[in-house]
Amino acid sequence: MTETLTxxxxxxxAGSAGLVVAAGAAQLGLEVVLVERALMGxxxxxxxxxxxxxxxxxxxxxxxxRLGGAFGVVPVEPRIDFAKVMDHVAATIAxxxxxxxxxxFEGMGVRVLKEEARFVGHSELQAxxxxxxxxxxxxxxxxxxxxxxxxxxxDLPFLTNETLFANRTLPVHLLVIGGGPIGLExxxxxxxxxxxVTVLEAAGFLPRDDPELSAIVIARLRAEGVxxxxxARIARAERTPTGLALILEDGERVEGSHLLVAAGRTxxxxxxxxxxxxxxxxxxxxxxxxxxxxxxxxVWAIGDCNGLYAFTHMAGYEASLFIRGALFRAPARLDAxxxxxxxxxxxxxxxxxxxxxxxxxxxxxxxxxxxxxxxxNDRARAERETDGMVKAITTxxxxxxxxxxxxxHAGELxxxxxxxxxxxxxxxxxxxxxxxYPTLGEASKRAAGSAFTDALFGPRTRRLVxxxxxxxxx
Numbered sequence: 084m085t086e087t088l089t090x091x092x093x094x095x096x097a098g099s100a101g102l103v104v105a106a107g108a109a110q111l112g113l114e115v116v117l118v119e120r121a122l123m124g125x126x127x128x129x130x131x132x133x134x135x136x137x138x139x140x141x142x143x144x145x146x147x148x149r150l151g152g153a154f155g156v157v158p159v160e161p162r163i164d165f166a167k168v169m170d171h172v173a174a175t176i177a178x179x180x181x182x183x184x185x186x187x188f189e190g191m192g193v194r195v196l197k198e199e200a201r202f203v204g205h206s207e208l209q210a211x212x213x214x215x216x217x218x219x220x221x222x223x224x225x226x227x228x229x230x231x232x233x234x235x236x237x238d239l240p241f242l243t244n245e246t247l248f249a250n251r252t253l254p255v256h257l258l259v260i261g262g263g264p265i266g267l268e269x270x271x272x273x274x275x276x277x278x279x280v281t282v283l284e285a286a287g288f289l290p291r292d293d294p295e296l297s298a299i300v301i302a303r304l305r306a307e308g309v310x311x312x313x314x315a316r317i318a319r320a321e322r323t324p325t326g327l328a329l330i331l332e333d334g335e336r337v338e339g340s341h342l343l344v345a346a347g348r349t350x351x352x353x354x355x356x357x358x359x360x361x362x363x364x365x366x367x368x369x370x371x372x373x374x375x376x377x378x379x380x381x382v383w384a385i386g387d388c389n390g391l392y393a394f395t396h397m398a399g400y401e402a403s404l405f406i407r408g409a410l411f412r413a414p415a416r417l418d419a420x421x422x423x424x425x426x427x428x429x430x431x432x433x434x435x436x437x438x439x440x441x442x443x444x445x446x447x448x449x450x451x452x453x454x455x456x457x458x459x460n461d462r463a464r465a466e467r468e469t470d471g472m473v474k475a476i477t478t479x480x481x482x483x484x485x486x487x488x489x490x491x492h493a494g495e496l497x498x499x500x501x502x503x504x505x506x507x508x509x510x511x512x513x514x515x516x517x518x519x520y521p522t523l524g525e526a527s528k529r530a531a532g533s534a535f536t537d538a539l540f541g542p543r544t545r546r547l548v549x550x551x552x553x554x555x556x557x
Contacts, residue, residue: 086213088194090116092410093208093217095200095355098125099395100386101223102183103402109191111410116217117188118210120199124183126225126244126387127395128176134248135268137175139427141168142275146307146429153467163277165253172248202360206381218381219409222362222369223398224355226348226387231260235320239327241342250341254278258329258339262288262313264426266345267304271428274309281337283329284313289426293438296489299470300428312337350388365390373416374408375401383409391417394424421505425494430471433497436485436504442476450484451477453510455530457490462521466491473530475500481509481534490523499527510534 092108094101097119105117122129145161152158181187185195198211208215228243230236242250244265257273259266262284274280282288288311289297305311316332326340350368357363363370363378368390375383383405386398401417408415423435442450457463457471471490477483486500503513513531518524538544 084212088116088213088215090114090194090215090217092116092219092221093215094118094221094223095208096125096223096225096386096388097123097183097188097195098223098225098386098398099127100225100398100402101125101221102188103399104221104223104385104405105188105193106191107402107406108410109188109193111406113410114194115192116194116196116213116215118196118198118200118208118215120197123185123188123195124180126227127398128179128183130245130248132395133176133179134172135244135265135272136427137172138168138248139268139272139429141171142272143429145277146275161277163253165276166251168276169248169251199354201354201356202362203356205360205379207360220360220382221405222352222355222377222382222384222388223386223402224351224388226350226368226393228344229347229349230344231317231346233260233317233320233329236344239320239322239342241327241344243344247343254339254341256281256326256339257341257343258283258327258337259343259345260317260329261345261347262286262311263291263345263347264289264424264428266343267300268427269343269345270309271304271307274304274307279310279339280308281310281312281339283315283317283331283337284311285316287313289432291424292426292432292434293474293487295439296432296434296472296474296487299472299489300426300430300432303430303470304428348387348393350390352388375404375417392422392424394422397422418505421501423497423501425497427494430468430489430491431493432487432489433493434485434487435497435501436483437476438485438487439474439476442484446478446484449479451479451534453477453530453533455526455533457523457526459529460521460523460526462523462525463490465521473526475510475513475530477510477534481511483508483510483513486527488527490526492523496523496527499524 091113093116094104095118105115109115148159148161196210200208200210203209256279259270259282270280270282288301317329318332319330321328328336328338361379362382368388369384371384371389375385377384385401387393404415407413425433453475455473458469463469468491473488475486483503488496510531
């Protein structure tokens with residue numbers, strides 16, 4: 084029999100975006116129904132951020148054993164038990180999973196339905212035997228790995244982020260299709276764990292990032308033995324007796340034991356029957372306005388499914404905008420200028436706001452480019468991690484337009500810049516704070532301070548100081 088539910092808020096998708104809305108709405112005393120057809124926690128917990136960072140951490144431990152010589156520690160080639168590495172990955176997921184569990188959310192008062200949802204009307208969903216009517220429907224269905232239309236690829240047992248972390252056999256030779264963040268993170272991690280790795284990219288590596296900084300990351304991966312091929316256009320894929328082969332357009336064969344497809348993301352919106360609710364969408368995802376509302380005023384789309392930003396932190400941010408706008412009726416508009424992202428290679432790469440190219444396109448020559456290299460940072464010298472740079476873009480008047488960092492822990496180091504841009508602080512705020520010494524964070528202060536070098540130590544200032552020096556001491 085069909086059960087009719089009439090919650091204040093109905094959410095489809097229990098990934099990062101959906102869970103933030105569910106928790107917020109329930110704690111505000113609203114009746115909430117959450118529909119999830121697969122795993123609680125979504126892609127981030129089960130197939131993305133969490134397992135990938137756990138694998139990267141294991142790979143970093145392995146690499147540290149190789150690099151002790153310069154510190155007077157005898158280097159060794161680590162012995163890798165790949166099955167135990169993947170046990171660590173699974174244990175990390177299991178440790179975090181209770182935060183996203185059905186039990187926790189039911190404890191908050193959320194009605195969780197383990198069903199597949201589809202629209203049957205303007206503000207009406209069917210989820211298994213449940214008919215759900217609500218004036219506030221939030222679509223948070225996420226995204227999945229995009230699979231390029233390469234002839235023969237569908238006949239191969241390739242990996243994506245959804246299956247990679249279930250693999251318990253170290254690849255002899257891992258082929259990676261895609262030179263974006265996922266592809267390069269997993270390429271470096273597997274190389275450090277002992278696999279041979281070849282990355283094939285049709286265009287350029289890390290195309291969203293500042294090329295001056297991404298070049299630092301690319302050079303490190305090559306130095307560690309990751310073979311990076313671009314442009315590399317694949318004509319077809321086929322099985323071999325020992326694995327598989329990718330045949331390039333020029334006829335070259337690249338053979339490997341395993342294949343990871345990391346060629347971008349596609350929104351998970353199939354099966355929702357969006358047309359029955361009048362919800363418009365494109366190939367990129369569900370169309371939304373700056374308040375994340377769809378063409379149906381009773382339906383919002385947040386997180387990866389709207390095609391705006393495929394980042395977990397942006398899913399959480401968009402969820403907070405829904406709570407602020409739809410539940411509190413307060414002004415809530417997505418601010419694209421504050422969007423940060425990070426790639427967790429070694430060194431890490433992080434960016435917020437406009438890059439140099441975008442800033443020049445928008446402001447012309449009325450910008451200043453500030454740089455501070457890690458080779459001039461004492462902590463980086465002490466740890467022999469001098470490959471990197473802090474780079475900031477400002478207007479001539481000192482407004483911060485963007486910042487990018489290539490460095491160890493760049494995802495942490497970018498955060499003061501995120502705050503500064505979000506709060507509309509000028510470059511003087513970052514030039515004037517006092518960081519502890521010695522830290523990598525000093526590089527941000529030094530980069531910011533370089534905005535004032537010419538004025539502070541220029542001829543006019545020097546003349547003024549000489550004049551003041553002649554006055555009586557006070």
